[in-house]
Amino acid sequence: MTALTFLIILMQGPISDPNATNNYLLLGYVVMWIIGAAYVVSLAARQRNVRQDIEMLQQLLQDDEDTAV
Amino acid sequence: MELTRLNRNVRILNWAAFVTISIALLIVFFYAPTERTMGNVQRIFYFHVGAAWVGAVAFFVALVAGAVYLRRPSKKWDTVAVASVEIGLVFLTMAIVAGSVWGKPAWNTWWNWSSVRLTTITIAWLTYAAYFMLRGAIEDEEKRGRFAAVYVIAAFVTILLSYLSIRFVNDLLHPVVVGGTAEALEGQAAESLQEFAPGVESTRMVISLNASVIAFSFLYAAWMVNRIRLQRFMDEAANLKMRVVARLQGELS
Numbered sequence: 001m002t003a004l005t006f007l008i009i010l011m012q013g014p015i016s017d018p019n020a021t022n023n024y025l026l027l028g029y030v031v032m033w034i035i036g037a038a039y040v041v042s043l044a045a046r047q048r049n050v051r052q053d054i055e056m057l058q059q060l061l062q063d064d065e066d067t068a069v
Numbered sequence: 070m071e072l073t074r075l076n077r078n079v080r081i082l083n084w085a086a087f088v089t090i091s092i093a094l095l096i097v098f099f100y101a102p103t104e105r106t107m108g109n110v111q112r113i114f115y116f117h118v119g120a121a122w123v124g125a126v127a128f129f130v131a132l133v134a135g136a137v138y139l140r141r142p143s144k145k146w147d148t149v150a151v152a153s154v155e156i157g158l159v160f161l162t163m164a165i166v167a168g169s170v171w172g173k174p175a176w177n178t179w180w181n182w183s184s185v186r187l188t189t190i191t192i193a194w195l196t197y198a199a200y201f202m203l204r205g206a207i208e209d210e211e212k213r214g215r216f217a218a219v220y221v222i223a224a225f226v227t228i229l230l231s232y233l234s235i236r237f238v239n240d241l242l243h244p245v246v247v248g249g250t251a252e253a254l255e256g257q258a259a260e261s262l263q264e265f266a267p268g269v270e271s272t273r274m275v276i277s278l279n280a281s282v283i284a285f286s287f288l289y290a291a292w293m294v295n296r297i298r299l300q301r302f303m304d305e306a307a308n309l310k311m312r313v314v315a316r317l318q319g320e321l322s
Binding site for chain 2: 017019020021022024025027028029031032035036039040043046047050051053054057058060061064
């Protein structure tokens with residue numbers, strides 16, 4: 001099966017229209033950058049959540065110290 | 070690394086990554102020649118190889134960080150390892166998905182399990198994904214760091230396996246590109262990847278590939294400093310939580 005697929009590839013001559021596969025080119029790059037963008041968004045969201053946690057915890061400790069005084 | 074210095078590095082590297090990726094995209098779409106057999110879809114090759122190559126480098130960095138951690142246990146090396154594996158996995162996913170999309174017009178199928186490269190890279194992906202399951206399963210920080218370091222060193226075997234597999238097993242679908250000999254390229258990929266023999270067209274292809282690898286290297290560095298900074302915040306939050314819990318326990322007793 002693999003050999004047959006490769007044979008078909010070898011038998012192909014120069015492509016008549018280089019733009020014929022443009023939709024796959026676009027799909028490849030779009031999907032790649034969706035994955036990249038999803039990672040950047042996940043980094044930003046995690047950072048925002050952790051910063052909110054830090055602020056809240058610092059506030060809790062501050063309130064506790066104020067009460068103790 | 071001080072937080073102010075880290076913040077400055079994050080800004081600089083974010084911009085550097087954005088600029089180099091933009092330049093690489095321009096080179097790939099407007100400078101690289103159109104491949105004569107596959108047409109424009111072959112332009113996926115530049116970012117596919119760039120992502121895969123830098124992904125492998127990320128896993129190597131994780132291996133080094135794991136080895137250093139085992140020698141001198143320190144939180145910073147564990148952070149470098151976890152950040153590098155996370156980013157390496159993103160790059161590997163990008164490379165696999167892009168390769169699959171390229172495979173559809175080239176092989177007339179999205180995926181082919183008879184290709185040794187496709188099979189070994191899937192094993193690598195699953196192995197590194199399991200790294201996070203291992204980390205999540207161990208509570209004790211020191212034990213988790215040690216186990217994760219050993220795992221990340223052992224996991225690199227899958228990357229070596231993937232790299233070497235197509236050099237030892239005759240993979241007709243996925244030819245050797247990086248580190249391959251001209252003869253091997255001529256024999257295996259002359260028809261599918263145009264001639265890599267000296268010439269203006271092939272030189273432009275090599276320049277485009279190098280631009281893409283450089284761009285992905287900057288992206289890797291930018292994501293690394295961002296992820297390391299995130300880990301600093303997570304550690305700070307964990308310390309504060311412990312202090313709050315200690316206060317509450319003190320009040321209750």
